[in-house]
Amino acid sequence: MDIRLQTALLSAKASRKLLRRFGSGATAAPGLVAQYIDKDSLRKLAASYPNIILxxxxxxxxxxxxxxxxxxxxAGLAHIDNREGSNLTRGLITSLASYARLSGKPKEQTAIFEVDEAALPYVVSQINPKLIVLTNLFRDQLDRYGEVDTIRRLWLKSVENLDSAxxxxxxxDDPGIASLTKTRAKVVFFGLEDPKLNLEKLxxxxxxxxxxxxxxxLNYSQVYLSHLGAYRCSKCPLTRPNPQVSAGEIHLNDLKGANFLLLAKKRTITIESPLPGLYNLYNALAASTLGLQLGIAPTTIxxxxxxxxxxxxxxxxxxxNSKKIFTSLVKNPTGFNEVIRTVFSGQDKKVVLIAINDLIADGRDVSWLWDVDFEPLAERAQKVFVSGLRAADMQLRLKYAGAASERFDDLEExxxxxxxxxxxxxxxxxFPTYTALIKLKAFFAQKGLTANFWED
Known part of the structure; x- marks a missing residue:
C-alpha cells in the first residue's frame, strides 16, 4: 500500500466528516487536503476505475x-459520481476519497465526473477516461476563462493526446465542439435534426x-440555439458533421418538458423528458448518446x-405554502436567454427574482448582462425583484430593457x-447566479422546503 496515498485518504475522510458535522458541504476542502499530502492523489485514486466518464x-x-x-x-450499473464534490480537481479527489476504501481501491467499477472547462485538460492528463462528453462552448466568466476560443484551443491540445481506448x-451542432477531431480517440457526434426549430437569424x-x-x-442553414445549428464555411470545406445519434420530431411543452424522437443506427424511440427548454433537450440527447455507447437498451434510457x-x-x-418555486441557474448570455425564452413562452405574466453575485464562482465581470435579451420581461413579467451583490447593475440593465424592478440588497429579504x-x-x-443559488438553497433548506445542495 502507498503510505502517502493512505495518509491522504485518511486525512480527506476525516476532514470531510468534521466539516459535515459543522454544516459545511465539504465539496472541495477534503480534496485539497489529500492533494497537499499526495500531489498525485487524483491519478492514483482514478487508476483503479476501468470505466471513467467525464x-x-x-x-x-x-x-x-x-x-x-x-x-x-x-440499467443496474453501479457507479460513483462527484455530486457531493465540486467539479474542479479538488472536488473529484474529494469524491474519489469519500468512496474509496483505505486501501485506495474503489467499491465500484464506474465513475461519472462533471468537470469544469478549465480543469478538463489537467484531469484528462491524469486519468484514462473511457468516455468524454463535450456539450457546448459559450462565453462564460471571461475574467477566469478568457475568450471562448481559449478553452477550445486548450481542449484541442488535450484530445490530441487521447488514444483509441x-x-x-x-x-x-456546435462548431467549437465539432472541431475537436484531431485525435486517435473514437469520435461519435450527436445533434438535432428538426428544421421547424430554426430561428430567424443567428x-x-x-x-x-x-x-x-x-x-x-460560417453560413447557417439552421440555427437552433445561439451558434448551435447546421453550418458550412463560406470558403473552405468545413461543414457540420452528420450526427450518428440525433433528436428529431421535437416538441417543446413550455415548462412541462419536451419530447423527441431518438434516432441511432436506424433505431428510433420517442423519449419524454420532464426538463423544459431546448438546452435541456441537448442534455438529454447527450446522455442518451452515452447510454447507447455503453450498450444500454433504448427503453431503459x-x-x-x-x-x-x-x-x-x-x-x-x-x-x-401552495406556491411553486421554479429555480434556474444563470451564468452567461446564452443560458440566460434560453431560460427567458422558455419561461416566457406563454402569455401569462410571471413574478421573478433575479439574483446576481460577482464572487469568484460567479465570475467577477458582470458585463455579460448587457448581452442578455431582457426585453420580454418588460411586457410579460408581472413583477421583477432584483437582489445580490450586483443588484444595482441588474436593475440598471432592466431599466434599459424597459422593465421596472424592485431592489433588495439582502437576498433572503x-x-x-x-x-x-x-x-x-x-x-x-x-434566476440566480451560482453563489446566490447556494445562499437561496440554504435559505429554503432551513425552511424545510428543499435539501442542502450537497445532499441533493
Missing amino acids: VSGTNGKTTTSRLISAILEK TTLLLNA PHAADFINCTNCGSV KTAIGQFKPAFGRTETFVS AAEHLLAFAEKGETVYL
Missing part, C-alpha cells in the same frame, strides 16, 4: 452528468460565427429520462418578498 461544457454539464447517472442506475461524444450573442479552420464566416428529477437549481421546482407577493397556487421564478 462530462464537460459551458452549459448543461451538471444536468447531463445527472442524467447519465440516472440511466446507469436504471477513449470515445469522444461531441455536439455536432442571435447577436452567438460565439462561434467564424470557421475554426480558416477564419471565414427512455424510462430513466422520463423519471428524472432535476439537480438543485437546474430547472428545479419545489413548493412553499428579497426571497421573502417574492413569496409574499405571489398568490396561492402561483409559480414564482428564481
Whole structure:
C-alpha cells in the first residue's frame, strides 16, 4: 500500500466528516487536503476505475452528468459520481476519497465526473477516461476563462493526446465542439435534426460565427440555439458533421418538458423528458448518446429520462405554502436567454427574482448582462425583484430593457418578498447566479422546503 496515498485518504475522510458535522458541504476542502499530502492523489485514486466518464461544457454539464447517472442506475450499473464534490480537481479527489476504501481501491467499477472547462485538460492528463462528453462552448466568466476560443484551443491540445481506448461524444451542432477531431480517440457526434426549430437569424450573442479552420464566416442553414445549428464555411470545406445519434420530431411543452424522437443506427424511440427548454433537450440527447455507447437498451434510457428529477437549481421546482418555486441557474448570455425564452413562452405574466453575485464562482465581470435579451420581461413579467451583490447593475440593465424592478440588497429579504407577493397556487421564478443559488438553497433548506445542495 502507498503510505502517502493512505495518509491522504485518511486525512480527506476525516476532514470531510468534521466539516459535515459543522454544516459545511465539504465539496472541495477534503480534496485539497489529500492533494497537499499526495500531489498525485487524483491519478492514483482514478487508476483503479476501468470505466471513467467525464462530462464537460459551458452549459448543461451538471444536468447531463445527472442524467447519465440516472440511466446507469436504471440499467443496474453501479457507479460513483462527484455530486457531493465540486467539479474542479479538488472536488473529484474529494469524491474519489469519500468512496474509496483505505486501501485506495474503489467499491465500484464506474465513475461519472462533471468537470469544469478549465480543469478538463489537467484531469484528462491524469486519468484514462473511457468516455468524454463535450456539450457546448459559450462565453462564460471571461475574467477566469478568457475568450471562448481559449478553452477550445486548450481542449484541442488535450484530445490530441487521447488514444483509441477513449470515445469522444461531441455536439455536432456546435462548431467549437465539432472541431475537436484531431485525435486517435473514437469520435461519435450527436445533434438535432428538426428544421421547424430554426430561428430567424443567428442571435447577436452567438460565439462561434467564424470557421475554426480558416477564419471565414460560417453560413447557417439552421440555427437552433445561439451558434448551435447546421453550418458550412463560406470558403473552405468545413461543414457540420452528420450526427450518428440525433433528436428529431421535437416538441417543446413550455415548462412541462419536451419530447423527441431518438434516432441511432436506424433505431428510433420517442423519449419524454420532464426538463423544459431546448438546452435541456441537448442534455438529454447527450446522455442518451452515452447510454447507447455503453450498450444500454433504448427503453431503459427512455424510462430513466422520463423519471428524472432535476439537480438543485437546474430547472428545479419545489413548493412553499401552495406556491411553486421554479429555480434556474444563470451564468452567461446564452443560458440566460434560453431560460427567458422558455419561461416566457406563454402569455401569462410571471413574478421573478433575479439574483446576481460577482464572487469568484460567479465570475467577477458582470458585463455579460448587457448581452442578455431582457426585453420580454418588460411586457410579460408581472413583477421583477432584483437582489445580490450586483443588484444595482441588474436593475440598471432592466431599466434599459424597459422593465421596472424592485431592489433588495439582502437576498433572503428579497426571497421573502417574492413569496409574499405571489398568490396561492402561483409559480414564482428564481434566476440566480451560482453563489446566490447556494445562499437561496440554504435559505429554503432551513425552511424545510428543499435539501442542502450537497445532499441533493
